[in-house]
Amino acid sequence: MISIVLLGYGNVGMNLCHAFSHHDTLTVTVYNRSAIKKNSRINGVSYIDDIQELPRADVYIIAISDDSIGRFSEELPLDNQLVVHTSGAVDMEVLSNKNRRGIFYPLQTFSELRTPPFKEIPICIEAENKADQTLLESLGHCISDNVYEISSLERQKIHIAAVFVNNFTNHMYQIAEDYLQQQQLEFNLLKPLIRETSEKIQHVSPTQMQTGPAVRNDEMTLQKHYDLLKDSPYQKLYKTLTKSIIETHGKKL
Amino acid sequence: MISIVLLGYGNVGMNLCHAFSHHDTLTVTVYNRSAIKKNSRINGVSYIDDIQELPRADVYIIAISDDSIGRFSEELPLDNQLVVHTSGAVDMEVLSNKNRRGIFYPLQTFSELRTPPFKEIPICIEAENKADQTLLESLGHCISDNVYEISSLERQKIHIAAVFVNNFTNHMYQIAEDYLQQQQLEFNLLKPLIRETSEKIQHVSPTQMQTGPAVRNDEMTLQKHYDLLKDSPYQKLYKTLTKSIIETHGKKL
Numbered sequence: 296m297i298s299i300v301l302l303g304y305g306n307v308g309m310n311l312c313h314a315f316s317h318h319d320t321l322t323v324t325v326y327n328r329s330a331i332k333k334n335s336r337i338n339g340v341s342y343i344d345d346i347q348e349l350p351r352a353d354v355y356i357i358a359i360s361d362d363s364i365g366r367f368s369e370e371l372p373l374d375n376q377l378v379v380h381t382s383g384a385v386d387m388e389v390l391s392n393k394n395r396r397g398i399f400y401p402l403q404t405f406s407e408l409r410t411p412p413f414k415e416i417p418i419c420i421e422a423e424n425k426a427d428q429t430l431l432e433s434l435g436h437c438i439s440d441n442v443y444e445i446s447s448l449e450r451q452k453i454h455i456a457a458v459f460v461n462n463f464t465n466h467m468y469q470i471a472e473d474y475l476q477q478q479q480l481e482f483n484l485l486k487p488l489i490r491e492t493s494e495k496i497q498h499v500s501p502t503q504m505q506t507g508p509a510v511r512n513d514e515m516t517l518q519k520h521y522d523l524l525k526d527s528p529y530q531k532l533y534k535t536l537t538k539s540i541i542e543t544h545g546k547k548l
Numbered sequence: 549m550i551s552i553v554l555l556g557y558g559n560v561g562m563n564l565c566h567a568f569s570h571h572d573t574l575t576v577t578v579y580n581r582s583a584i585k586k587n588s589r590i591n592g593v594s595y596i597d598d599i600q601e602l603p604r605a606d607v608y609i610i611a612i613s614d615d616s617i618g619r620f621s622e623e624l625p626l627d628n629q630l631v632v633h634t635s636g637a638v639d640m641e642v643l644s645n646k647n648r649r650g651i652f653y654p655l656q657t658f659s660e661l662r663t664p665p666f667k668e669i670p671i672c673i674e675a676e677n678k679a680d681q682t683l684l685e686s687l688g689h690c691i692s693d694n695v696y697e698i699s700s701l702e703r704q705k706i707h708i709a710a711v712f713v714n715n716f717t718n719h720m721y722q723i724a725e726d727y728l729q730q731q732q733l734e735f736n737l738l739k740p741l742i743r744e745t746s747e748k749i750q751h752v753s754p755t756q757m758q759t760g761p762a763v764r765n766d767e768m769t770l771q772k773h774y775d776l777l778k779d780s781p782y783q784k785l786y787k788t789l790t791k792s793i794i795e796t797h798g799k800k801l
Contacts, residue, residue, distance in 0.1 A: 361766060384761065384769045403741055404759060406748060415740045443737070452731045453738075455773050455786075456724035460738050461745045462760030463789045464717045469754040469796065471709035478705045484696070485706075485713050486750055487668045488656055492714045493746035495659060497739055501722040506657060507715030508637065513614060516637045520708050532792055533708075536716045539785055543722065 297434055298352040301325045302367070306405035307381050308358035309335070314413040314438040316340050321437060324350055347372060353430060356381060356399055357390075365389040377427050383454035387421055387447050397422035397431055400450060401439075404461050413438050419445040419453065470529050477527075509540035550687055551605040554578045555620070559658035560634050561611035562588070567666040567691040569593050574690060577603055600625060606683060609634060609652055610643075618642045630680050636707035640674055640700050650675035650684055653703060654692075657714050666691050672698040672706065723782050730780075762793035 299315055301308050304327040315321045316337045324341040325331065326349060331342050343349070349372060357364055357380040364380050368391040371378065378390055379397035390396040398421040403411055418435035420442060422428040428444065435442035445453065468489060472482040495504050508516040517537060524530035552568055554561050557580040568574045569590045577594040578584065579602060584595050596602070602625060610617055610633040617633050621644040624631065631643055632650035643649040651674040656664055671688035673695060675681040681697065688695035698706065721742060725735040748757050761769035770790060777783035 361769065384766075384772070402737055404744055404748065406752075406757070408752065409744075409748060411740065411744045411747075417737045417740065441737075449731070449733060451772065451776060453728070453733060455776060456728050456733075456735075456738060457741055458760055458762075458773065458786070459720045459724040459727075459782075460742050462758070462762060462793070464720045464742075464745055465749070465754050465758055466789060466793050466796070467712045467717045467720070468749050469758060471712040472754055473796075474712075475706070475709050478702070480702060480706060480709075482709075482753075484655055484670045484694075485709060487664065487670065488710055489713050489717075489746050489749065491657055491662075491664045492717055493742050494664075495657065495662060496718070496721050496742065499659075499661065500735075501718050501725055504659070505715070505718055505722060507711055509711075509715060509719075513637075516614065519637070519704065520711065523704060523708060529712075532788070533711070535785070535788055536719060540715070540719050543719070543726075 296320055296322065297354065297430065297437075298322045298350070299324070299434070300349060300352040300355045302355060302357045302371075303327065303359040304331055304335070305358060305360075306407060307401070308356075309407065310403075310405045310410060310413075311356065311358060311381070311401065311438075312337055312340060313410055318437045321434075324352065346370075349373065353377065354379060354397075354399075354434065355394075361385050365391075368394070377422070377430065379422075379431065383419075383450060383457060386451075387423075395423055395427055397427050398445075398447070398450065399431055399435070400445075402453065402457065414440050417441040417443055419443050419450050421445060421447060421450070470532070474527065474529060505540065505544060507540075509537040510544050512541060549573055549575065550607065550683065550690075551575045551603070552577070552687070553602060553605040553608045554611060555608060555624075556580065556611040557584055557588070558611060558613075559660060560654070561609075562660065563658045563663060563666075564609065564611060564634070564654065564691075565590055565593060566663055571690045574687075577605065599623075602626065606630065607632060607650075607652075607687065608647075614638050618644075621647070630675070630683065632675075632684065636672075636703060636710060639704075640676075648676055648680055650680050651698075651700070651703065652684055652688070653698075655706065655710065667693050670694040670696055672696050672703050674698060674700060674703070723785070727780065727782060758793065758797060760793075762790040763797050765794060 304325055315323045326343050330344045355378045361382050364385050376394045378394040379399045387396050400419040402417040416439050418439045420431040475482050568576045579596050583597045608631045614635050617638050629647045631647040632652045636653055640649050653672040655670040669692050671692045673684040728735050
């Protein structure tokens with residue numbers, strides 16, 4: 296049995312809670328500053344909203360916003376316990392050193408509306424000592440097939456790459472939606488293409504999958520697109536990204 | 549019955565051929581300059597490699613590279629037939645006016661290795677006269693649930709948006725892969741995240757789905773990422789895209 300206290304019940308906390316709760320060998324208590332509504336509660340999970348009532352547990356998992364982690368960990372009424380956070384961007388050392396520190400970072404984007412298949416999600420773990428490392432590893436394997444021992448520096452590099460494929464990619468979607476709306480055209484038209492673009496690289500390298508006017512250096516089409524985007528706020532970005540593709544693939548030739 | 553001649557057997561031609569061949573009311577002949585290997589042939593489809601042997605058909609679909617469409621359509625031994633192309637970027641007027649012209653543009657990215665579910669793919673059609681328009685519409689509905697009458701100008705605008713969500717998004721994947729390789733880290737780690745990022749916007753607007761340090765204007769994380777990317781060719785693009793996200797979402801507040 297591993298006993299877990301989840302501190303925070305935002306998108307990450309709620310999704311982790313969901314995954315943990317399906318496992319017989321785990322017990323979960325959730326602490327959240329404000330009381331959690333009945334319809335957000337999960338069967339078999341205990342909920343508390345008074346930090347003084349924290350039960351004893353094998354691991355305390357902080358799942359709150361990045362900039363609150365440090366101070367919150369200082370204020371925890373705990374001593375020499377295993378306290379980890381779930382952020383891709385925050386150093387382990389940001390956690391208060393009055394406890395044993397660690398990381399339990401699920402490399403995924405979470406929202407309230409969707410529960411992605413947890414078994415595939417990479418869990419990046421880190422701990423200050425071997426026993427804690429082993430415990431986090433066991434915990435990770437309860438919910439995922441992919442558990443990795445990753446240093447804080449490596450985790451931050453992975454987080455940078457994640458910004459490109461998640462945050463920046465979503466920005467591409469948002470630009471397309473905004474541009475089509477301005478033209479009275481439907482963003483829905485692009486949804487099968489968006490899905491297929493992400494599926495294609497699941498088995499083949501994106502370097503091989505690059506298509507379009509930029510990688511072909513198709514000047515006629517590029518010029519037509521520049522012209523059509525003449526008054527658009529997105530013309531500059533179109534040019535920058537086109538240049539970046541041409542440079543990247545030019546180098547590889 | 550609709551009889552089709554497919555001119556070209558690259559990724560688009562082959563995928564269209566596959567979709568058409570599953571439909572009882574369609575007959576398909578494929579012309580390709582070079583003979584097509586036995587293992588690429590589809591049962592029930594006729595293959596020819598001599599342009600002089602083109603059979604009579606209701607519609608001739610040119611599926612070759614953008615910059616060859618014009619000249620190829622001039623050289624076709626046809627007169628007053630319905631000749632369409634499948635490109636998102638090329639004007640209908642590029643086709644020779646010795647035939648009746650049209651567009652049959654499946655809005656998807658195709659590769660040899662994968663056959664995406666055709667029923668969901670938007671087919672954008674256009675024709676010079678009503679009867680041809682109706683025929684292309686019927687043909688589209690044989691293979692897809694989403695057939696749209698789209699003008700050449702609208703199609704080019706959709707193509708620009710497609711460049712953002714397909715070509716530029718794939719470039720984000722490629723950058724992440726390249727950066728992680730340089731750091732001796734696995735691109736595989738990101739694949740569940742990439743899939744989920746594209747799934748999330750199937751039902752919710754990407755504007756609502758924007759997350760990450762840029763949209764939070766989390767200066768500490770941004771600075772850390774700039775520092776880690778100090779010697780990387782991708783630092784500049786990271787900054788540009790971050791600025792673009794901050795500007796876009798700043799405006800919406």
